Amino acid sequence: MKEHIQTTSPQSLEPDSRSARTRRRITEAATALFLEHGYLGTSMDQIAVRAGVSKPTVYRLWADKDALLEDIVRSTLDRAGDPFRAKLAALAGSEDLRADMQKLAREYVAMITQPSLLQLRRLVIGASHQLPELAQAYYQRAPEQTFRALADTFVQLADRGLLQIDDPLLTATHFAFLVLGRVLDKSLFYRDAPFSRRELDVQAHAGVEAFLRAYAPQLHATDCVAKA
Amino acid sequence: MKEHIQTTSPQSLEPDSRSARTRRRITEAATALFLEHGYLGTSMDQIAVRAGVSKPTVYRLWADKDALLEDIVRSTLDRAGDPFRAKLAALAGSEDLRADMQKLAREYVAMITQPSLLQLRRLVIGASHQLPELAQAYYQRAPEQTFRALADTFVQLADRGLLQIDDPLLTATHFAFLVLGRVLDKSLFYRDAPFSRRELDVQAHAGVEAFLRAYAPQLHATDCVAKA
Amino acid sequence: MKEHIQTTSPQSLEPDSRSARTRRRITEAATALFLEHGYLGTSMDQIAVRAGVSKPTVYRLWADKDALLEDIVRSTLDRAGDPFRAKLAALAGSEDLRADMQKLAREYVAMITQPSLLQLRRLVIGASHQLPELAQAYYQRAPEQTFRALADTFVQLADRGLLQIDDPLLTATHFAFLVLGRVLDKSLFYRDAPFSRRELDVQAHAGVEAFLRAYAPQLHATDCVAKA
Amino acid sequence: MKEHIQTTSPQSLEPDSRSARTRRRITEAATALFLEHGYLGTSMDQIAVRAGVSKPTVYRLWADKDALLEDIVRSTLDRAGDPFRAKLAALAGSEDLRADMQKLAREYVAMITQPSLLQLRRLVIGASHQLPELAQAYYQRAPEQTFRALADTFVQLADRGLLQIDDPLLTATHFAFLVLGRVLDKSLFYRDAPFSRRELDVQAHAGVEAFLRAYAPQLHATDCVAKA
DNA sequence: CATGAATGAGAATTCATTCAT
DNA sequence: TATGAATGAATTCTCATTCAT
Numbered sequence: 001m002k003e004h005i006q007t008t009s010p011q012s013l014e015p016d017s018r019s020a021r022t023r024r025r026i027t028e029a030a031t032a033l034f035l036e037h038g039y040l041g042t043s044m045d046q047i048a049v050r051a052g053v054s055k056p057t058v059y060r061l062w063a064d065k066d067a068l069l070e071d072i073v074r075s076t077l078d079r080a081g082d083p084f085r086a087k088l089a090a091l092a093g094s095e096d097l098r099a100d101m102q103k104l105a106r107e108y109v110a111m112i113t114q115p116s117l118l119q120l121r122r123l124v125i126g127a128s129h130q131l132p133e134l135a136q137a138y139y140q141r142a143p144e145q146t147f148r149a150l151a152d153t154f155v156q157l158a159d160r161g162l163l164q165i166d167d168p169l170l171t172a173t174h175f176a177f178l179v180l181g182r183v184l185d186k187s188l189f190y191r192d193a194p195f196s197r198r199e200l201d202v203q204a205h206a207g208v209e210a211f212l213r214a215y216a217p218q219l220h221a222t223d224c225v226a227k228a
Numbered sequence: 229m230k231e232h233i234q235t236t237s238p239q240s241l242e243p244d245s246r247s248a249r250t251r252r253r254i255t256e257a258a259t260a261l262f263l264e265h266g267y268l269g270t271s272m273d274q275i276a277v278r279a280g281v282s283k284p285t286v287y288r289l290w291a292d293k294d295a296l297l298e299d300i301v302r303s304t305l306d307r308a309g310d311p312f313r314a315k316l317a318a319l320a321g322s323e324d325l326r327a328d329m330q331k332l333a334r335e336y337v338a339m340i341t342q343p344s345l346l347q348l349r350r351l352v353i354g355a356s357h358q359l360p361e362l363a364q365a366y367y368q369r370a371p372e373q374t375f376r377a378l379a380d381t382f383v384q385l386a387d388r389g390l391l392q393i394d395d396p397l398l399t400a401t402h403f404a405f406l407v408l409g410r411v412l413d414k415s416l417f418y419r420d421a422p423f424s425r426r427e428l429d430v431q432a433h434a435g436v437e438a439f440l441r442a443y444a445p446q447l448h449a450t451d452c453v454a455k456a
Numbered sequence: 457m458k459e460h461i462q463t464t465s466p467q468s469l470e471p472d473s474r475s476a477r478t479r480r481r482i483t484e485a486a487t488a489l490f491l492e493h494g495y496l497g498t499s500m501d502q503i504a505v506r507a508g509v510s511k512p513t514v515y516r517l518w519a520d521k522d523a524l525l526e527d528i529v530r531s532t533l534d535r536a537g538d539p540f541r542a543k544l545a546a547l548a549g550s551e552d553l554r555a556d557m558q559k560l561a562r563e564y565v566a567m568i569t570q571p572s573l574l575q576l577r578r579l580v581i582g583a584s585h586q587l588p589e590l591a592q593a594y595y596q597r598a599p600e601q602t603f604r605a606l607a608d609t610f611v612q613l614a615d616r617g618l619l620q621i622d623d624p625l626l627t628a629t630h631f632a633f634l635v636l637g638r639v640l641d642k643s644l645f646y647r648d649a650p651f652s653r654r655e656l657d658v659q660a661h662a663g664v665e666a667f668l669r670a671y672a673p674q675l676h677a678t679d680c681v682a683k684a
Numbered sequence: 685m686k687e688h689i690q691t692t693s694p695q696s697l698e699p700d701s702r703s704a705r706t707r708r709r710i711t712e713a714a715t716a717l718f719l720e721h722g723y724l725g726t727s728m729d730q731i732a733v734r735a736g737v738s739k740p741t742v743y744r745l746w747a748d749k750d751a752l753l754e755d756i757v758r759s760t761l762d763r764a765g766d767p768f769r770a771k772l773a774a775l776a777g778s779e780d781l782r783a784d785m786q787k788l789a790r791e792y793v794a795m796i797t798q799p800s801l802l803q804l805r806r807l808v809i810g811a812s813h814q815l816p817e818l819a820q821a822y823y824q825r826a827p828e829q830t831f832r833a834l835a836d837t838f839v840q841l842a843d844r845g846l847l848q849i850d851d852p853l854l855t856a857t858h859f860a861f862l863v864l865g866r867v868l869d870k871s872l873f874y875r876d877a878p879f880s881r882r883e884l885d886v887q888a889h890a891g892v893e894a895f896l897r898a899y900a901p902q903l904h905a906t907d908c909v910a911k912a
Numbered sequence: 913c914a915t916g917a918a919t920g921a922g923a924a925t926t927c928a929t930t931c932a933t
Numbered sequence: 934t935a936t937g938a939a940t941g942a943a944t945t946c947t948c949a950t951t952c953a954t
Contacts, residue, residue: 019913038357040268044949054915056951065949125416126354129266132419139417170410170431174438177409182401184413188353189367191360206395210402213442246932247938272924282940287925475934494813496724500928510936512930521928581872582810585722588875595873623890626866630894633865638857641868644809645823647816662851666858670897702953703917728945738919743946 023061026051031072035119039069039127069127070134076120077141084111085149092156098212098219105179105204112180113200118187125188147172154215163215171215178207254279254286259300263347267297267355297355298362304348305369312339313377320384326440326447333407333432340408341428346415353416375400391443399443406435479517482507487528491575495525495583525583526590532576533597540567541605548612554668554675561635561660568636569656574643581644603628610671619671627671634663710735710742715756719803723753723811753811754818760804761825768795769833776840782896782903789863789888796864797884802871809872831856838899847899855899862891 029051033042044065048055062068087107094100111117128135150172157163165171177184182203186194195203212219257279261270272293276283290296315335322328340346349366356363378400385391393399405412410431414422423431440447485507489498500521504511518524543563550556567573584591606628613619621627633640638659642650651659668675713735717726728749732739746752771791778784796802805822812819834856841847849855861868866887870878879887896903 036357038268038354040266041357043947045947055949056916057914059950060913122353122356125350126266126357128350128417128419129264129269129354135417139414143413167434170434173410174406174435177405177413178402181405181409182398185371185405186367188416189356189363191356203398206398207402210442213445214438215441217441250938268923271922273922283924284926284941285939288938293924478935492813494724494810496722497813499926501926511928512937513935515929516935578809578812581806582722582813584806584873584875585720585725585810591873595870599869626887626890629866630862630891633861633869634858637861637865638854641827641861642823644872645812645819647812659854662854663858666898669899669901670894706917727943729943739945740920740947741918744917749945 022051022053022057026053026058026061026068027072027075030068031076031116034069034072034123035116038123039065039130066131066134069131073120073124073134073138074141076116077138080111080114080117084108085146088149088153092153094157094162097157097162097216098208101212102205102208105208106201108176109180109183109200109204113183113187113195118184121184122188143176147176150175161218164217165215174214175207175211178211179204180207250279250281250285251289254281254289254296255300255303258296259304259344262297262300262351263344266351267293267358294359294362297351297359301348301352301362301366302369304344305366308339308342308345309370309374312336313374316377316381320381322385322390325385325390325444326436329440330433330436333436334429336404337408337411337428337432341411341415341423346412349412350416371404375404378403390446392445393443402442403435403439406439407432408435478507478509478513482509482514482517482524483528483531486524487532487572490525490528490579491572494579495521495586522587522590525587529576529580529590529594530597532572533594536567536570536573540564541602544605544609548609550613550618553613553618553672554664557668558661558664561664562657564632565636565639565656565660569639569643569651574640577640578644599632603632606631617674620673621671630670631663631667634667635660636663706735706737706741707745710737710745710752711756711759714752715760715800718753718756718807719800722807723749723814750815750818753807753815757804757808757818757822758825760800761822764795764798764801765826765830768792769830772833772837776837778841778846781841781846781900782892785896786889786892789892790885792860793864793867793884793888797867797871797879802868805868806872827860831860834859845902848901849899858898859891859895862895863888864891 026047030042030047033046033050036042044055044058047068048058051058058068062071084107088104091100091104124135124138147169151168154163154165154171154175155168158165158168163171180200180203183195183200254275258270258275261274261278264270272283272286275296276286279286286296290299312335316332319328319332352363352366375397379396382391382393382399382403383396386393386396391399408428408431411423411428482503486498486503489502489506492498500511500514503524504514507514514524518527540563544560547556547560580591580594603625607624610619610621610627610631611624614621614624619627636656636659639651639656710731714726714731717730717734720726728739728742731752732742735742742752746755768791771788775784775788808819808822831853835852838847838849838855838859839852842849842852847855864884864887867879867884
């Protein structure tokens with residue numbers, strides 16, 4: 001496998017040069033086809049035709065089919081996850097934890113349920129038989145990094161006495177899966193997003209409430225007091 | 229893979245007729261190959277060779293590749309899921325909810341984390357581009373049915389005042405994903421089970437505790453008092 | 457190629473013995489399928505299934521697929537052509553040539569246009585690439601023999617001064633093709649008989665009239681007298 | 685100036701481009717094999733090997749086996765039939781009907797008995813089980829169109845009082861089948877042309893004479909007188 | 913730089929035929 | 934006798950990849 005040419009050249013003076021446009025058209029075609037039909041279900045022919053170029057052109061830009069998929073996955077991830085992680089950091093200093101966490105959860109759900117992202121998960125999982133390293137790279141780059149970011153934030157909240165946690169990473173996953181476990185899971189099996197935006201909001205809200213009951217005892221002091 | 233000791237096979241009087249043996253060998257070969265390389269990544273040739281039969285023999289028993297995969301998926305699900313759902317029913321009458329729920333969670337984790345079941349999820353998801361109905365059938369037959377069974381049980385527990393729940397199905401998914409969301413998710417991306425048994429137990433335990441904090445307030449009166 | 461067992465056993469004491477019935481069912485199934493889908497378009501599997509027997513049973517009665525087709529063709533021909541040739545002989549002594557020849561022509565058309573016979577022609581022609589001897593045998597047994605029988609009759613009629621012919625065989629083919637050339641030809645290309653019975657009668661009638669104008673001058677004496 | 689006299693194929697500027705040659709070689713190989721072994725009796729493998737190309741090359745130029753056969757049939761028909769129909773038109777103004785019709789008949793026979801055309805008939809008929817539309821298209825394009833052209837000419841001759849006809853189309857088929865019915869029929873069953881050129885001429889001649897006796901009474905006044 | 917043309921290897925599926933019981 | 938089970942060899946068609954221009 002030859003190394004393929006560098007993917008991004010952010011400081012290019014001429015961002016829409018002929019070859020950059022070609023590259024983009026191929027990437028878009030391949031993305032659409034991979035997401036729709038999977039890795040093995042998509043042929044290089046289809047990609048070239050849809051992109052309106054010849055196959056050798058594709059092979060000049062990427063060493064082989066693997067490289068093309070990897071490029072797509074990596075650059076899609078780059079574009080998708082970062083905005084959320086930025087907002088997440090702000091939660092650590094929250095004055096109204098419940099409200100801010102609810103807001104964050106909605107944003108989390110909104111990010112994750114971008115159709116292309118859900119399909120990307122399916123694609124990567126489906127291709128994991130052929131490209132196991134890609135799947136692992138995906139997992140480390142996407143869910144796991146988010147969990148770690150959540151954990152960092154929760155540690156800070158715990159330091160401020162707002163949360164009571166033992167294992168920050170585990171707590172982070174509890175938050176994540178309470179908020180959208182069901183969506184993540186079900187959407188792997190259904191081509192079309194199986195939940196309406198309202199349903200998503202309900203699930204996010206209920207997830208956060210459950211999370212707070214489990215991890216923010218003082219927010220539920222009344223419960224304890226009542227018993228005491 | 230060695231056969232483990234088989235004492236009986238109760239459902240058939242002539243369990244080892246020539247053709248039953250052939251069928252089983254093909255099924256085993258196909259299962260192993262599908263789980264390892266995915267649907268499109270496995271060829272009927274490979275299956276026949278591994279089973280030690282000719283291709284027409286495979287086609288005599290299953291109409292086509294789809295039918296073979298469907299058969300494998302369905303029968304694997306049948307074998308795997310039912311025992312757990314039986315045990316689940318018993319929880320409704322529990323005298324010691326925390327202990328029994330912990331026990332159930334361990335069994336849940338044990339069932340779900342059978343390597344072949346985890347791989348089956350990957351397989352079905354990977355094949356969903358080609359066989360979308362199979363993926364949906366899988367989802368309805370496996371996770372969703374378990375969620376419903378959990379919900380039924382939780383409703384009974386709520387009736388007895390042991391849990392406080394609004395939306396039973398949502399609560400069921402909270403339980404399920406608290407207990408093994410992370411495992412389910414991560415194992416889709418890693419060929420080999422990414423958690424040791426001990427890690428699984430820890431996660432199951434922590435998941436149940438979080439669940440109880442969120443949904444069984446009276447069990448936590450003591451906690452509150454203790455902390456107070 | 458082994459010789460296959462004798463096809464007909466006309467003096468069998470038990471004409472509907474078990475095995476005779478089996479043979480008949482296979483023959484019928486094969487005939488229907490061959491006529492419908494052609495020789496290469498029909499599989500031994502389909503034949504066995506349709507006949508309700510196993511494939512080895514078919515192979516016990518016929519050495520191979522070729523033998524089965526040959527048997528079918530030969531026995532169909534035997535059954536179909538003879539009645540007509542019997543009637544043909546009677547024409548030689550006709551008192552009213554035009555009327556009797558018209559009648560005969562209608563019978564000729566009726567015989568030839570039996571759907572199964574037309575389809576048989578197609579079948580044999582289609583199989584001639586694989587079984588050239590069969591096609592030749594067919595031609596000698598069916599059209600050619602009829603032409604010869606017609607020629608014999610025409611010779612007798614010429615002897616009586618009713619026809620004026622040079623080359624009897626050629627004259628016979630002129631009769632045959634005037635009467636149903638178009639039908640024979642077109643029906644090779646159309647699955648369903650392309651002519652109604654009325655059209656057939658019209659063609660047969662016009663063909664006979666043309667034939668008589670060409671070969672029975674005294675029946676058209678008026679024409680000649682007029683010119684003289 | 686590239687405008688010197690061009691000796692080569694007028695319709696294409698680059699008649700022997702690489703791909704045109706490839707296309708021609710495949711067409712030739714396929715034609716030979718289809719004519720020899722029939723549609724189902726010829727495999728795409730054989731075609732590719734005989735053409736000296738790989739199978740994908742064949743599939744690049746024709747969508748599938750059907751398309752290849754259709755192409756061959758259509759282009760063969762185009763090449764074969766048109767010249768004759770041109771000559772036919774000239775007959776309408778004939779000064780010496782008998783002589784010109786004899787000449788035309790010889791040309792008709794010569795056209796139809798091109799070995800490749802006779803084999804093409806067999807091929808199309810044999811393939812009609814699998815490709816019924818092709819067979820019908822063939823019939824409409826070849827025999828039927830010729831019949832119509834003959835009929836048109838005969839109508840003109842009748843207008844000039846040279847023929848006496850009722851149903852022009854029927855008369856046309858009478859001409860066609862008198863002249864070469866036997867050839868057309870017999871050659872469907874025999875791989876090699878079953879008649880020598882001399883035999884063909886004799887049949888054509890006799891066919892025309894019979895036709896004229898049946899449809900051109902005044903041409904036969906002399907005959908009648910002679911006989912009288 | 914881009915392409916039309918090409919290909920070896922392999923995909924799913926079916927065939928006529930035979931074995932073993 | 935009749936069969937369920939089996940198979941070697943082909944079938945049509947596709948794939949990722951490269952050559953030649």
